[in-house]
Amino acid sequence: MAAHRANCRELFPLLRVLTRSHIAGVGWIMVAPLVPFVVFLALLPASDATAAENGIASSYPYSYKGRRTASGERFNPHAMTCAHNRHPFGSMLRITAGGRSITCRVTDRGPFIRGRVIDLTPVGARALGFSGLARVVIERM
DSSP states (O other): OHHHHHHHHHHOTTOOOOEEEEETTTEEEEEEESSTTOEEEEEOOGGGTSSOEEEEEEEOOGGGTTOBOTTSOBOOTTSOEEEOSSSOTTOEEEEEETTEEEEEEEEEOOOOSTTEEEEEOHHHHHHHTOSSEEEEEEEEO
């Protein structure tokens, strides 16, 4: 993806990236002004949209039970749900850790601690065999 981004910058030297967001199935979209009141959209390859993500997972505490998540749902520590920063609400993710695998639905944003990629409910963490932190692989289904 970095090579493609470099090619875009060579083709459009005035391109100044303002924001970058992930669109499921499409890839990254870059929005930038070329002249005032004109917006240019450059779609980059969707290879990152399906790529597996590696990182550290943590689990929510039971004390969050009943609180509203970013999607508006109430947090249920007994459901297979998770918090992820980029995947859209309702998307299903396969989480693998140490040979065990679960499928969970994204209902919240987070984690907001550097180095962590996903927050799981206590039931999801227990199904993967951890209670605090664990190294996981995340794949979008």
